[in-house]
Amino acid sequence: MRKITLLSVIVLAFAALLIGACSSSPSNTTTTTNQSAPQNTNTANNAATKTKTDEDAPASVKAVFPDAQSFTKQHKDIPADKIASIEKDTGGKVPDKDHHSYLAFATKDGKRTQIGAATVIKADSKEVIIIYESKNGMPTIKEVRADGVAKEFLAQFAGKNHDTKIKFGEDIKANGADEATAKSITQAVRIDVLTMEALYGAAHSH
Numbered sequence: 001m002r003k004i005t006l007l008s009v010i011v012l013a014f015a016a017l018l019i020g021a022c023s024s025s026p027s028n029t030t031t032t033t034n035q036s037a038p039q040n041t042n043t044a045n046n047a048a049t050k051t052k053t054d055e056d057a058p059a060s061v062k063a064v065f066p067d068a069q070s071f072t073k074q075h076k077d078i079p080a081d082k083i084a085s086i087e088k089d090t091g092g093k094v095p096d097k098d099h100h101s102y103l104a105f106a107t108k109d110g111k112r113t114q115i116g117a118a119t120v121i122k123a124d125s126k127e128v129i130i131i132y133e134s135k136n137g138m139p140t141i142k143e144v145r146a147d148g149v150a151k152e153f154l155a156q157f158a159g160k161n162h163d164t165k166i167k168f169g170e171d172i173k174a175n176g177a178d179e180a181t182a183k184s185i186t187q188a189v190r191i192d193v194l195t196m197e198a199l200y201g202a203a204h205s206h
Contacts, residue, residue, distance in 0.1 A: 060129055061102045061118050064145065068104035068115060075100060082198040089194060092187045095122070099195055101132075116142075121192050124184035130157075130192055137202025138162050144189060150176030157189055162197035166190040 057071030065071075076099050078086075083094045104116045117132045117139075129145040140161040144154045153175040157166070165171045168186040175182075 057102050057104075058120065060127060060145075061104075061120065064118055064129060064131055064143075065104035065116055067106050069107060070105045070112075072103045072105070073100060074103055076199045078195060078198060082195075086191060086194045086198065090187065090190050092191050094191060094195065099199060101196070119192055119196070121188045123188035124181045126181065126185070128185055128188060130189060132196060135161065139193070139196035139200050141189070141193065144185075146185065149181065149185065153177035153182055153185075160189075161193060162201060166193065 056073035061071065062068070078094060078097045078099055080097075083097060086094055100119065102118050102120070103114055104118070105112050106115045107113070119130045119132070121128045121130065123146075126146050126149065128149075130141060131143040131145070132139045133142045134140065138161045140159065141157045144157040146154060153173075154177075156172050156175065160166050166186060166189060168183045172182070172186045177185075
């Protein structure tokens with residue numbers, strides 16, 4: 001009887017050890033999984049964000065800012081009253097109420113800094129790149145580029161902004177460009193300048 005009792009105690013003790021080992025094993029596995037998952041997720045998200053940022057700028061815009069390390073595509077809806085005002089001032093049509101601009105960034109002194117902005121417009125079936133800078137709170141044209149269009153014509157837009165008249169035949173001449181193309185580009189640039197001012201310009205007293 002005593003031998004049976006001793007044997008039972010040994011069996012129960014062994015069973016208890018097995019139960020304890022089984023209950024501790026899942027806990028360790030869960031801890032390991034939880035520690036590694038966020039790191040993998042963050043890495044994937046960062047990669048996706050970087051790829052999306054790079055894809056947001058077309059090659060023509062990247063060529064304008066060779067020193068840029070990243071680009072961001074900006075979307076802004078043009079208010080209806082601004083569209084009406086722009087179309088009244090220019091006699092043209094705003095192509096889309098969803099306006100796109102591309103912001104170029106580079107790292108300077110350890111900080112990510114915007115080094116420029118550009119828009120891409122279509123005029124007479126040509127792609128036109130407008131590079132902007134800010135002067136006195138106004139988006140001002142720094143340069144206009146378009147393949148196959150006379151540089152002498154495009155150079156006339158430099159320095160133009162919301163307060164500057166941009167009218168073909170008066171302020172802007174053909175200057176070596178096809179007249180129909182020059183007229184179309186002038187109108188498209190004028191509309192974009194007024195749009196940029198409406199969306200990003202500082203308040204003026206006039």
